Amino acid sequence: MREIEKARAILLSSHLTFNQLHEITKIPVPTLKRYSRQAKDKASFGKYENIAKLAKVYDKSKFEDQKRQIDLTKAxxxxEWLKNNIPNDTWGKRIKKAIMNDSEVLIKILQTNEK
Known part of the structure; x- marks a missing residue:
């Protein structure tokens, strides 16, 4: 998905208000409202730096959705599999810690396992 499409999607989503988007991106609320009107019409809108900020908010919101969907049992x-199959030496400990403490890595592994 291109950045402009992500920006358009976050502007048109209903789970963040303009005030919340302003707090996150520091883009003025009137500008966000104008962008939203233009996004509905599929017109191009905004400065690249603002589109990039909105795209990052979209990415973060998608990541948070995925994080909420992690099946605790699978995690x-x-x-348990890591404990039983990865040696408990220096490298093994680092690998276990990296996997279990990094939500993005954990999500990717659990999603890959499902496919």
Whole structure:
């Protein structure tokens, strides 16, 4: 998905208000409202830096959605598998810690496992 499409999607979503978007991006509320009107018409809008900020908010919101969908049972099973199959030496400890403490990595592994 291109950045402009992500920006358009976050502007048209209903889960963030203009005030919340302003707090996150520091883009003035009137500008966000104008962008939203233009996004509905599929017109091009905004400065690149603002589009990039909105696209980042979109990416973060998608990541948070994925994070909420992590099946805790599967995460625990993965933790148990790591414990039983990865040696407990220096590298093994680092690998286990990296996987279990990084939500993005954990999500990717659990999603890959489902496919």
């Amino acid at each position: 625990m099973e993965l933790g």
